[in-house]
Amino acid sequence: MERLLEQQYAIKFCVKLGKMGKETHDMIKEAYGDAAMGRSGVFEWHKLFREGRERVEDDDRSRRLSTSKINENVSRVKNLLNHDHRMSIRMIADDLSIPQTQIFEMVKENLAMRKVCTKFVPRVLSEEQKANRKVICQDLLHHVNEEPDFLDNVVTGDDTWVFEYDPESKRQSTEWHTPASPRPKKARMSKSKQKSMLICFFDQHGVIHKEFVPPGQTVNAVFYVEVLTRLRKCIARVHPAIVNNWQLHHDNALSHAVFRVVEYLAQHKVAMLPQPPYSPDLAPPDFFLFLRIKLTLKGKHHTSVEALQGAMTRELSSIPVQAFLETYENWKTRWQQCVDAEGCYFEKF
Known part of the structure; x- marks a missing residue:
């Protein structure tokens, strides 16, 4: 618990220095190794401190971050997607003030939804x-x-x-290559x-x-x-x-x-x-x-x-x-x- 609190102070310090979320995560991982906080946790705390939070200690259990993933919030996410099927995870997170990682879990696990490309058809039939x-x-x-x-x-x-x-x-242009090979390129032609x-x-x-x-x-x-x-x-x-x-x-x-x-x-x-x-x-x-x-x-x-x-x-x-x-x-x-x-x-x- 003390180790996590120590890392939360370190995250706050990185935010004060103007570090981005990825930079902060890399520094925490390098400093604490296997005991480092998870990526989602680092990004959540980084977002909170960037938005003005001063308190470093965790909130009471009844107000912990994980409790945002409740049925009410799942319903809110579903309503947003029903209104606009093209909303991105970032847009939903910003609208509902919920971390992107949790929004992603709600969409994939709770709602069992996935993004699919539009299929072109000769005509939209009546x-x-x-x-x-x-x-x-x-x-x-x-x-x-x-x-x-x-x-x-x-x-x-x-x-x-x-x-x-x-x-x-x-x-037709696909080729067999090893993982180390550069991706082939071709000019767009008409x-x-x-x-x-x-x-x-x-x-x-x-x-x-x-x-x-x-x-x-x-x-x-x-x-x-x-x-x-x-x-x-x-x-x-x-x-x-x-x-x-x-x-x-x-x-x-x-x-x-x-x-x-x-x-x-x-x-x-x-x-x-x-x-x-x-x-x-x-x-x-x-x-x-x-x-x-x-x-x-x-x-x-x-x-x-x-x-x-x-x-x-x-x-x-x-x-x-x-x-x-x-x-x-x-x-x-x-x-x-x-x-x-x-x-x-x-x-x-």
Whole structure:
């Protein structure tokens, strides 16, 4: 007890000298060794003396510092966090005049809370949009259960931009190093201005049709109808067995949903598989094909648009049939995940 009182005098002396909390703790530890006061205790006393406390002796047991960690204070901390989930431990401690170490214990142990990063999603869905996603997925699952080969004649596709140079992701840049090695550094880089738009359609057996949009060409209704005409010819050549009963799946882009496109598909008796709006997690081109080819092209420089297009063509050709089959199975799994999540975005997409 006397040893602790002696250290409390030493802490007060350090505060008078203008020492910081860490400096004070280091000096106490060096002077008293194994008998030194704990880090949290040094910081608590340092804070009290810095705020004007003169009394060095401990308060009566009923008023000891540790008693601030009571149910009332836990409730106060919880109320602050409910009001603002971004408050830091320091801000809470300053607001409630309770040491940071005790605030940390209350948050981690009593409230069982942890800080999590925000997850980016394509869109903050309304309740109506969530319900729509769930209904569409339930309907598609019903068709699959009634007809096991329901997806055999479904062709899906979309368009995407691919850049001549797209920087590697942070995960792709990871390297193995020993603890003594310095952390590797790389300059922040942007995507190149030169790019090419790829339009690609595929089924569970592989790519059926792909083309690159000419520079300066807008993907409008007129152009998209021309693309669909070329797609129909490819299906007749590659899969003649489904040429009269294939179904098209694409997203809800304006050029896909206009009357001219809908009328063209109706004239040629092409049914459309429904796709919920703002749902890349339910579109195979987004969660599989484009993600795969872009990941392999990241960090690679291409000397021209033609070289980029050649690289994309090779990547598409290298994807095995098994990958497409697994994607269609994964597609059905994602419908179920969406239903289980009540129409919300699920964890991975």
